[in-house]
Amino acid sequence: MKAAVCYEFGKPLVVEEVDLEKPGRGEVEVRLAASAICHSDVHLIRGEWGGSLPLIPGHEASGVVEAVGEEVVLAKPGDRVVVCLIRSCGRCHYCTIGAQYMCDGTFALDTDTRLKNKKGQTLGRGIRSAAFAERVVVDQTQLIQVPDGMPLEGAALLGCGVIAGLGAVVNTAQVKAGHSVAVIGIGGVGLNSVQGAALAGAYPIIAVDVVESKLEAARRFGATHVVNGKSGDPVAGVKELTGGRGVEYSFVTVGNTRAVEQGFEMLANRGAEIILGIPEGGAKAQLAVGSFIAERRVMGSWNGSTLPRVHIPRWIELYQQGRLKLDELVSGRFPIEEVNEAIAQMEGGGALRNVLVF
Numbered sequence: 001m002k003a004a005v006c007y008e009f010g011k012p013l014v015v016e017e018v019d020l021e022k023p024g025r026g027e028v029e030v031r032l033a034a035s036a037i038c039h040s041d042v043h044l045i046r047g048e049w050g051g052s053l054p055l056i057p058g059h060e061a062s063g064v065v066e067a068v069g070e071e072v073v074l075a076k077p078g079d080r081v082v083v084c085l086i087r088s089c090g091r092c093h094y095c096t097i098g099a100q101y102m103c104d105g106t107f108a109l110d111t112d113t114r115l116k117n118k119k120g121q122t123l124g125r126g127i128r129s130a131a132f133a134e135r136v137v138v139d140q141t142q143l144i145q146v147p148d149g150m151p152l153e154g155a156a157l158l159g160c161g162v163i164a165g166l167g168a169v170v171n172t173a174q175v176k177a178g179h180s181v182a183v184i185g186i187g188g189v190g191l192n193s194v195q196g197a198a199l200a201g202a203y204p205i206i207a208v209d210v211v212e213s214k215l216e217a218a219r220r221f222g223a224t225h226v227v228n229g230k231s232g233d234p235v236a237g238v239k240e241l242t243g244g245r246g247v248e249y250s251f252v253t254v255g256n257t258r259a260v261e262q263g264f265e266m267l268a269n270r271g272a273e274i275i276l277g278i279p280e281g282g283a284k285a286q287l288a289v290g291s292f293i294a295e296r297r298v299m300g301s302w303n304g305s306t307l308p309r310v311h312i313p314r315w316i317e318l319y320q321q322g323r324l325k326l327d328e329l330v331s332g333r334f335p336i337e338e339v340n341e342a343i344a345q346m347e348g349g350g351a352l353r354n355v356l357v358f
Contacts, residue, residue, distance in 0.1 A: 001017070001018060001019075001020055001133055001134040001135050002015060002016070002017060002018075002133065002134050002336055002337075003015070003016065003017075003018045003056050003115075003123075003130070003132060003133035003134070003336075004056065004057070004058075004132040004133070004336060004339045005018065005054050005055070005056055005117065005123060006044075006045045006053060006054060006055050006056070006057060006126070007053060007054045008053065009045065009046060009047025009053065010045075010046055010047055012340045013045065013057070013132070013339055013340055013343075015336055015337050015339060016117065016118070017118060018056070018115060018116065018117050018118070018123060018133070019115070019116045019117075019118070020114055020115055020133070020135055020136075020137060021114040021115075021137070022067060022069070022114075022137075023067060023068060023069035023072075023114075023137045024069045024070075024108055024112075024114075024137075025069050025070045025071050025108070026069060026070075026071050026072060026139060026140055027068075027069040027072070027108075027109065027137050027138065027139055027140065028065055028067070028068050028069065028072055028074075028075050028137070028138060028139075028140050028143060029065070029066045029067040029068070029135060029136070029137050030061075030063040030064065030065055030066060030081060030083055030135065030136050030137075030138065030143070031063050031064050031065075031066045031134065031135050031358075032061050032062070032063035032083070032131060032133070032134060032135060032136060032358050033062055033063045033064065033152035033153070033156075033357070033358060034061060034062050034063070034152050034153040034155075034156040034355050034356065034357050034358070035058045035060065035061040035131040035132055035133075035156060035355065035356045035358075036060040036061070036156050036157055036159070036160075036161065036188070036330075036353050036354070036355045036356075037058075037060075037339075037342055037343055037346055037353070037354045037355070037356070038059065038060050038160055038161060038188065038189075039187065039188075039189075039254075039255070039277075039346075040059070040127060040160070040278065041057040041058060041059065041126065041127070041132070041343075042343060042346070042347060043255065043278065043280075044057050044126050044127065045057050045126075045343075048280045048281065049278075049280075049281060050281060051124070052124055053124070054117070054121065054123050054124065055123060055124030055125065055126045055130070056115060056123055056124070056125065056126055056130035056131075056132055056133055057126035057127070057130070057131075057132050058126060058127070058129060058130060058131030058132035058133065058356075059083075059085040059126065059127035059128060059129040059131055059159065059160055060083075060085070060131065060156055060157060060159040060160035060161060061082075061083040061129065061131035061136065061156050061159055062080075062081065062082050062083060062146065062152040062153070062155040062156035062158075062159065063080075063081065063083065063135075063136075063152065063358075064078065064079065064080055064081070065077050065078060065079040065081060065143070066135065068140075072140045073140070074140040074141065074143060075140055075143045075145070079143070079145055080145065080146040080147075080148065080150075080152065080155075081143040081144060081145055081146060082143065082144045082146055082155050082156065082158045082159050082312060083129055083131060083136060083138060083142055083143060083156075083159050084142050084143070084144060084158070084159045084160070084163070084308050084312070085127055085128050085129060085142070085159060085160050085303070086100065086101050086103070086141075086142065086163075086303055086306060086308050087103060087107065087128060087138070087139045087141045087142045088100035088101075088103040088105070088141045089103055089105025089106070089107070090105075090141075091105060092104050092105040098307075099305075100307055100308075101302055101303040101304075101305060101306050101307065101308075102302055107139055109125060109128075109137070109138070109139065113125045113130070114137045115130060128142070129142070129159075132336065132339060132356065133336075134336070134358050141308075141309075142308075144158070144308050144309060144312045144313065146316065147316065147320070150316065150319070150320070151326075151327060153327070153330050153333070153355050153357065154319070154326030154327040154329065154330060155316075155326065156355060157188065157326055157329055157330070157353060158312050158315065158316070158326070160303075161188040161189050161192060161329070161353060162192045162315065162324075162326065162329075163303060163304045163306040163308070163311065163312065163315075164189050164192070164276055164301070164303060164304045164306075165188070165189040165190060165191065165192025165193040165194075165195075165196060165251075165253060165276065165304065166192045166193065166195065166196035166199075166304060166315065166324075167196075167301070167303065167304015167305055167306040167311065168193060168196070168251055168274050168276050168301035168304045168305070169181070169193050169196030169197050169199075169200060169202075169249075169251065170196050170199065170200055171301075171304055171305035171306060171311070172274055172299070172301040172304060172305040173249050173251075173272060173274050173301075175196070175197055175200040175202050175249055176200060176201070176202075177200060177201030177202070177203075178201065178202070178203060179200070179202045179203075179248045179249060180202065180203065180204055180206075180242055180247040180248045180249070180268070181193075181197040181202040181204070181205050181206065181247055181248070181249045181250075181251070182206040182207075182208055182227075182238050182247045182249070182250045182251070182263070182266055183197070183205070183206070183207050183208065183218070183223075183250075183251045183253065184208045184209075184234070184250065184251065184252045184253065184254065184259050184262065184263050185208070185209060185252065185253035185254035185256075185259065185277060186207050186208075186209040186211070186214040186215060186217065186218045186253075187214070187253065187254070187352070187353075188329060188352055188353040189253040189276055189277075190207070190209070190214075190218075190251070190253040190254075191217060191218065191221045191329060191352060192329075193251045193253060193276070194207055194218050194221045194222050194223050195221045195222050195324065195325055197222065198221070198222025198223075199222075199318070199323065199324070202249075203224060204224045204225050204241060204242070205222055205223045205224045205225070206223065206224070206225045206226070206227060206238055206241055206242075206247065207219075207223035207225070207226045207227070208226075208227045208229055208234045208237075208238065209226075209228070209229065210228060210229045210230040211349045212228060213350075214349070214352075215227075215228060217352060220325075220328070221325060221328075225241050227241070234262055234266070235262050235265045235266045238266040239266060242268070245268045245269075246266050246267050246268035246269075246271060247266055247267060247268060247271060248267075248268055248270070248271045248272070249271065249272055249273075249274065250263040250264070250266055250267055250271070250272075250273045250274070251263075251273075251274050251276060252273065252274070252275050252276060252277055253276045253277050254277040255277035255278045255279035255280070255283075256277065256279065257279055257283050257284065257285040258285075259277070260273070260275060260279075260285040260287075261285050261286060261287065263275070264285075264287050264288075264291065264296065264298060265288075265291075267291075267296050269294040269295060269296070270294065270295040270296065271296050271297070272296070272297040272298070272299060273296075273297070273298045273299070274299055274300070274301050275298065275299070275300045275301070276300075276301050276304075329352050329353045330352070330353055330355050331351045331352040331353060331354060332345060332351050332354040332355065333354075333355055333356075333357045334354060334355070334356055334357070335356070335357065335358075336356050336358065339356060342354040342356065
């Protein structure tokens with residue numbers, strides 16, 4: 001099959017033929033229809049998170065089940081599925097307390113990737129999926145069925161971007177109607193935080209970014225107000241829109257420490273900042289300790305606190321009802337041979353979600 005391989009951090013991916021072994025016990029082979037490009041993939045191939053090379057990035061995908069291994073009960077050949085980065089062993093501490101999205105169990109695919117290049121060199125699986133490829137082998141718990149008729153390009157975004165952004169609002173923070181919200185960073189994840197806030201009935205919903213076209217997109221996804229951080233102090237802008245008080249929830253979707261500081265500074269008393277964006281390893285932010293006394297909180301959101309087999313089917317229903325935007329998130333479609341162009345366009349701020357199509 002064709003795959004895009006990272007052989008050197010910071011260098012273009014190499015599109016080449018590689019070999020994928022058949023699925024083992026509890027594993028499923030999926031012929032991909034679409035694989036979206038997430039900022040996490042870019043952090044990975046830029047070397048910002050460390051790790052070993054070579055590897056195949058990609059983790060936000062959809063396709064059709066081609067083959068199943070022994071003891072697979074959650075999928076069958078022919079199923080149309082979302083390939084999600086979340087997997088669950090069902091036995092570890094986090095799985096047994098209902099936080100499967102934090103599963104720290106061990107899986108055979110962690111050590112035996114089933115992937116080799118034509119030289120026989122083992123290839124790592126970026127973010128549990130290796131989805132910049134025509135096919136993947138993943139654990140059966142990573143798959144959620146998609147109804148017939150639902151476009152697989154939009155469905156792919158349910159594998160990470162939607163669950164991270166929307167889940168942070170409705171699951172992690174549990175925003176309620178009338179709560180005030182600011183979302184910093186209006187990429188694929190940020191737009192889903194915006195539409196999650198709109199679904200929850202929040203007001204105002206303030207989108208913060210430095211790219212005007214992204215702020216325009218935020219309005220289409222439910223933002224009631226926008227603040228361009230390039231035109232002035234975004235903290236002052238948010239506070240002005242909230243009568244000087246600040247917001248009850250801020251969501252930081254970019255891996256930027258200054259954004260984390262600003263997200264905290266724009267909180268009202270008893271407000272909570274939720275951090276979604278993953279910065280470089282070792283990054284630190286400076287927060288005024290005295291501000292915590294007014295019951296302000298800072299928390300993270302891991303994969304939107306999403307339980308895939310519970311939440312993704314619900315969100316598919318919202319999509320079918322016309323209440324959740326998925327297709328509108330796809331701003332560009334590229335063959336795998338143009339993966340580097342798709343990444344460059346995304347990094348340049350000219351895309352919501354670029355998708356590789358097969």
